[in-house]
Amino acid sequence: MNYYVKRVLQSLFTIWAVLTITFVLIRWMPGGPLDYLMAQFVQGNLGPSGTGVDTQERIAAFERMAEVYINFDPTAPLYVQYFEYVGDVLTGNLGRSIWYQQPVEEVLFPAIPWTVFIGAVAIFISFISRVIVGAALAYKEGSKLDIGGTTLLIWGHSIPFYVVAILLLYTFGYQFGWFPVSGRYNPDPPAGLNWPFIAGILHHAALPMVALAWASFGAGAIAMRANAIQILGEDYLRAAKLRGITSKRITLLYVARNAILPMYTQMLIQVGFIFSGSIILEMVFEYRGVGWYMFQAIQNNDYPLMMGCFLLITVTIAIAMLVADLTYGLVDPRVRRGESSESF
């Protein structure tokens, strides 16, 4: 079969598998969503309560509740439950958050842009800086700068980014008070396209962005350095110099481009992990993005919300991987997919 068709089908299969797994988890996990819902219900936290309600009515009410919160009616035949669930999720209905008493999508979707904003800018910053730092070290290979820089990078890379996040927060947030320690924007200026409001957003996002950029910077800069060193030793570089090509052109079109292209896939994978990576980060900075809600959902046993986050995370990863695979051959002419590496 055609490699690309195969690859698309594979991704669809992954997404389907994830859906099915969430369904199984919701349905049968001991102490899982269904049990939890039942317990809430029995305790009278949800649904009609009081003594005036008879059992029949309570059961009927429970079925309705289940339908609302977890998208299917646990008393219907299994396949009906399954199709109901899958159908609802595919049409964007992710159930109802127990904690917020709102549909999951209404809780989650407004949070997405915030997380994407932080993630995208962080990836961008990290990408640019690792290209520059990596290339600079490669050009100075073997010098004191290179040895010191590489050591620092390896050392820095071994610090987990949440430690960095906490340190940043402690130093610049609490000690110096230069940056806010929680939240997404300033409440005072009216929301909208005005500078004070936007400045507030940037102010709040700065520390999380730096912390997140840190997460991929060290390893990325080391990889860039290695790529660039390899290319600096290539014969075609020497051949180009002999042909009289200017060093500016060689740096840009030969070294930089060829060293950056292999990092493309890696960057797309980072994009894929934008939501899963946000959980700890947004918890530390109390930044109300997808990660923060996910964390809250875990704390509050808000299963419908949790499942919504879980779906969002996996689908993003599957799509990013797919895009990486499908487009890499176009971005980097050296690579053609489906290629057999056999020499024959």
Add this chain to the structure above:
Amino acid sequence: MSGTTEENVDSESPRSVRSEGNTILEVRDATVSFEMERGESRVLNGVDLSVERDEVLGIVGESGSGKSMLANALLDAVVDPGKTSGSVRYFPPDGRDPIDVLELNDDELRTFRWEEISIVFQGAMSSFNPTMKIRDHFAETIDAHDADPEECIERAYDLLSELYLDADRVLDSYPHELSGGMQQRTLIALSLILEPDVLVMDEPTAALDLLMQRSIISLLDRLQREYDLTLVFITHDLPLVAHLADRIAVMYAFELAEIGPAEEIITNAAHPYTRMLLGSTPNLDAPVDEMRVIEGSSPDPVAPPTGCRYHPRCPISRDICAESSPEFEDVSAEHQAACFFHEEASDAVTYPIGEDNDAIETEGSSTSSRDYGEPILSLDDVTVEFEGDQSILDLFDEPEYVRAVDDVSLDVHEDDVVALVGESGCGKTTLGKTIIGVHRPESGNVTYRGQDIWEARDSHREAEISFSEIRGALQMIHQDPGSSLNPNKRVIHSLRKPLKKSQPDLERVEQERRIMAMLEYVGMSPPEDYANRYPHQLSGGEKQRVALIRALLMNPDVILADEAISALDVSLRVEMMELLLDLQGRFNTSFVFISHDLSNARYLAEKADGRIAVMYLGEIVEIGTVEQIIHDPQHPYTQALRWATPDLNPRNESEESPIRAIDIPDPKDPPSGCRFHTRCPEAREICRQVHPTNISTNGSEVACFRADPDHDYWDSPSIVNEESDDDETSMSTLD
């Protein structure tokens, strides 16, 4: 294109008439040195050399002889931190003042290179930026030299078509989309784009198939005359330049050993080293018994031998040779050799080409078709396919399949040698791997002693001979032995593993004893020393031996040697083949030997009384004994390979190329009928339509209609002259 019909790669009669005393490059005392921890490494030592205008100078030497350094020094292009001293003077043809190349500053060098002298390196693939189209390589070069873009691009088109390339297609390709031979020709065009007077070529064809090498040599010959080029051609392969070069310089140990007119060097070399080199070159014309092995190894650039650098290996050295170094002495007016006793060399070191070796008979040693018993391995109508490349742009196309091996049948017997030869992409490696059960065929059977290999694998226990037993009996050594040895493990460790597998209950002491014995046997002594080395502490030839021992310790019936000697230096090849033959006799092992080089194949097959199988686009087109394949080839393709194999006999003046197209057709879409019809000089209409099946002619099998005197072929009209209107066969659109 540009009126090139089938008369393609030809080369004309001798080129003895050349303008005399017209030096274009003068090298004096050229020395290149690198500072190393253990001292100064002189990789070029005081070379004096003049290059005449419009000549072809071949510089020959083994790897590590300094020949590449000399090439680089001509353009002051030695890589950092190497230091070049001495002088290189360039005399421009238009009477400008001579240029001291080593004195030029960076800017001057930038214009000097490519406009006056340009260079082509060995690996074409690594000379192009992989993420840039070929057109941009041309454009940036033109731009960097402020040349007239229109005129230059026009020249690019001319050059490319001259080299039998479809210019538009090539220019719009990325480097990796071209085959190795196409890349190398493109690189030659790129180096000539600014009309330099001198072209230095550093092993330009070493990575290519012989047929391609030979075709490129023929093209160069023509380009050289057409563009009034001076060519400096550097190679390790003396026979390759023998016909192209006007003069040949031989390097040994970073110095020139001998220089003189090509014909004189070949027929009457004066330096003992040159004579040894000529004698050790596998050669189709010379009787195999007269080839010999050069003893010893090339010297170390940090501490070269005193006196004559060749004295530790020289068979006629005397005391004086170790004390003082010989100057160049005239052998004849234009022929100099750096040897005190060059007059004695011709008697002391003989080689089979030369005046007194006029008629070389071909001994009929292998005419007797031997009596083969039951085959060990037998292939029956085997077909192997691969999925071709794809891009997202062909999203909705079915992937294309490449039939790497198409319907091949072959038997390998006890104590047999089968040499598979053919161009790269012909499927010989795939066939080899299928023979030893590494590739599973799409259809057809591979049987080992009567047991179907893949059935054995699928049915596990029920098989008479288990799959793992079969795999143990079929071993392989690779072209690059380094890649098959674990770099972090000592030799002894790599060797103990197969022994544990084949004889699990062997005591450790006994294991070691055997390994040591094997190391000793292949000439790696003291074995204890070698056993404890890591792969990087071994030379290429030594690694290959370790790989060979490792395969042998499995006690195999068949060993597949995939281009196992191609990476070795010429002087080591014969030695390695001798070793293979020796082991074959001693351990009763059969070899399947893959090579693109007919003379290596012939050497092995003839000595072992084996067979040669010629492959083309997935099929065996001819198989037979050495006698049949080498001395009486039936298939036109075998004849072409025969033509492409360099020989040293200067009287065999290279005739016209027998093939009509240089490049091999796309294996994804092989030509209809006889697959060779697009290149075959004898193709007729019927060849385009009907696929020839194997025809047996006294022992050999040939897949060509010409082997059958009563075939319809003889009544069919020729298609050799109709290229221009038939796209599929036209030279210019080949790929």
